[in-house]
Amino acid sequence: MKKGGAHRRYLSLGIIMLVLVAGGTGYVTMGMRLFEKYHLANANYQIAPLGPCGTLITWSPPKTVYTGLYVNQPSLLSLRFRSSTPQELHISVSVPHFTQVQMIEAQAAPAFQDLSFKPPLLDNTVLDALVSPGQRDAQIELHVESDSAAPCDTTVPVKLMSRQYMHWYDPATGTDNSPYLAGWVTPHAPVIADLIGRSAQWLQQHSGSYPGTSSLFGYGAGDASPQDVTNQINAIFDTLQLVYHVSYAQDNIPYSLDAEQRIKLPQDVLSARYPTGMCVETTAILASAAEALGMRAFFVLVPGHVFLGVALGAGTNAPIGYWETSDLNGGVSGNQAHVHGNNEYTSYAAQGQIQKVIDIQYERTQGIEPIE
Numbered sequence: 251m252k253k254g255g256a257h258r259r260y261l262s263l264g265i266i267m268l269v270l271v272a273g274g275t276g277y278v279t280m281g282m283r284l285f286e287k288y289h290l291a292n293a294n295y296q297i298a299p300l301g302p303c304g305t306l307i308t309w310s311p312p313k314t315v316y317t318g319l320y321v322n323q324p325s326l327l328s329l330r331f332r333s334s335t336p337q338e339l340h341i342s343v344s345v346p347h348f349t350q351v352q353m354i355e356a357q358a359a360p361a362f363q364d365l366s367f368k369p370p371l372l373d374n375t376v377l378d379a380l381v382s383p384g385q386r387d388a389q390i391e392l393h394v395e396s397d398s399a400a401p402c403d404t405t406v407p408v409k410l411m412s413r414q415y416m417h418w419y420d421p422a423t424g425t426d427n428s429p430y431l432a433g434w435v436t437p438h439a440p441v442i443a444d445l446i447g448r449s450a451q452w453l454q455q456h457s458g459s460y461p462g463t464s465s466l467f468g469y470g471a472g473d474a475s476p477q478d479v480t481n482q483i484n485a486i487f488d489t490l491q492l493v494y495h496v497s498y499a500q501d502n503i504p505y506s507l508d509a510e511q512r513i514k515l516p517q518d519v520l521s522a523r524y525p526t527g528m529c530v531e532t533t534a535i536l537a538s539a540a541e542a543l544g545m546r547a548f549f550v551l552v553p554g555h556v557f558l559g560v561a562l563g564a565g566t567n568a569p570i571g572y573w574e575t576s577d578l579n580g581g582v583s584g585n586q587a588h589v590h591g592n593n594e595y596t597s598y599a600a601q602g603q604i605q606k607v608i609d610i611q612y613e614r615t616q617g618i619e620p621i622e
Contacts, residue, residue, distance in 0.1 A: 305339060305358055307331045311390045311406045315345070317377055318413035318513075319430050322618045325366040327390070333358035340395040343367040345388055348376055348410060358396075377413040377621065381518070385411045413621055414512045421508050428505055428606060431549055432613035434513055434534045436620040437542035441520040445486065445539055448493055453485040459583075460485055468543035469564040476562035479545065480571055483560055484584030486539045490532070491578055494525055498579040501528040502554045505605060515621060532575035533558045541610055549608040552598045557591055559607065 309329035320326070326349075331339065342353035349369035356365060371377070380386065389405045411417075416434075418427055436442060450466045457464060463481035467474065490496045496519065504511060516535045519527040527535065530549070536558050537547035548559035550572065558573040572591030573584070582590075598604050 305331055305333045305337075305394065305396065307341075307392075307394065309392065311392075312408060314409045314411060314417075316411045316415050316417045316510075317348075317380055318411075318415060318433060318621055319417065319427060321371075321377075321413075321621050322430055322433050323368070325368045328364060328366045329392075330362045330364050331356065331358055332360060332362045333396075334360055335398070336360075337396050337398055341365065342393045344369050344391050344393075345408065345410070346391060348372055348388055351393075380410060380412040381414060383412075384415075385409055411510070412512075414514055414518065416511050416513050417509075418504055418511065419506050419508050426506060428551065429608055429613050429616070430618060431513075431530070431534075431608055432610050432618045433621045434515060434530075435537045435541055435547065435610050436516050436534075436622050437538050438620060439515070439517050439538065439622055441517045442535075442538045442542050445489065445494075445520065445535070446542060449486045449489040449539070452489045452493060453482075456485075456488075459488070459585075466543055468545050472564040474563065476569065476571070479560065479562045480585075480588060482543065482545075483536065483540065483558075483571070483573060484588060486536060487573060487575075487578075487584030487587055490535065491581065491584075494520060496520075496525045496527060496532065496535075496578050498532060498576045499526045499528045500576070503528075503530055503551070503556055504554075505551055517622065527575075529576055530556045532578055536573065536575060537610060546609070546611045548610065549606075550595060550598075550604065551606040551608065552594075552603050553605065557594060559591075559595070 307329055308331075309327055311327050315326070326345075327343065329341070331341070333339070336357065336359050339356050339358050340353060341356060342351050344351040349372055352367050352369035354365055354367070356363065386409075388408050388410050390408050392404050393401065394403075395401045416427065416431070419425070420427060446466060453460055453466065454464065460481035462475075463478050463485075466482050466485070467478075468482070469479070513534075514527060514531050516531075516538050519525050519531055519535060533549060533556050537549065540547040540560050546561040548570065550557050550559050558575060559570045560573070561568045562571050563569070571588060572595045573587045574590040574594055575587065577587040577590055595604075
């Protein structure tokens with residue numbers, strides 16, 4: 251009996267030890283996983299050397315700013331701050347010679363708090379000033395003042411990219427930037443007003459090519475027929491072809507990739523001595539004219555390429571017509587480009603290759619405004 255009792259006690263102790271070891275292993279594993287998640291969540295944050303202010307500030311300044319995207323992106327950077335002694339802080343962020351100074355007053359406490367900053371642009375010329383050099387080196391400045399200590403400053407380097415550069419996908423944040431393409435649609439640009447004026451003249455001078463439509467009036471009071479809308483877009487296309495002599499430049503569009511691509515605004519293309527644009531640029535020109543006339547325009551994204559869509563009526567369920575702007579290359583009429591675009595959409599849709607349709611009107615409601 252004694253031997254059996256001792257055996258049972260050893261067995262019980264062994265089971266308890268196994269439970270403790272398993273529990274400890276699980277605790278350590280869980281702790282490591284939580285630490286890894288914490289590390290990943292804070293991987294972009296850096297400690298700013300602002301100790302003399304009696305505060306701890308961590309922030310996530312970008313290394314590169316795509317200025318064409320900056321216009322519509324929600325923030326430049328975010329930071330976290332706390333103070334062991336509650337106090338009021340005056341925190342400001344700026345990019346000298348690019349933005350104004352943005353200052354936020356905040357009540358610091360022992361617990362961390364979060365702030366986002368997006369300083370407004372310095373003026374209307376800073377984006378255009380970057381086009382020729384393409385990029386320049388700059389600094390992001392962080393300034394902190396408190397009631398209990400001397401002001402503190404720190405800076406980090408940043409590369410400013412021209413407004414012509416699109417960064418299609420940001421792997422650091424998992425952000426698909428393609429909706430920001432709506433910023434390249436600029437209906438208020440002077441070159442678009444000029445394009446519409448010349449297109450109106452072209453339509454009047456060649457009315458036989460656009461039967462039933464005598465002017466550019468968009469959807470009018472909502473009574474424009476699909477043929478009216480089609481004729482207007484055709485006339486604008488023909489004006490680009492035969493008055494501006496815009497030519498098409500082939501290029502691959504790397505949607506959804508961590509890639510940069512230079513995309514000229516309509517003003518850059520139409521003000522050139524020899525206007526040339528790749529598919530996304532020429533589509534942006536036509537979309538800008540359509541939006542200026544009150545029409546609803548779309549970018550249709552397919553593998554390596556983009557073409558134009560325009561709602562053929564004011565109603566939300568109006569059919570959409572399509573235009574292939576690569577046809578600007580060969581003297582093709584707007585009507586032929588329309589037939590090509592419709593056939594192209596049908597073909598890509600049948601193969602399941604419509605990657606995305608960017609609705610310009612919808613993106614405006616999401617805060618994506620024209621770059622200029």
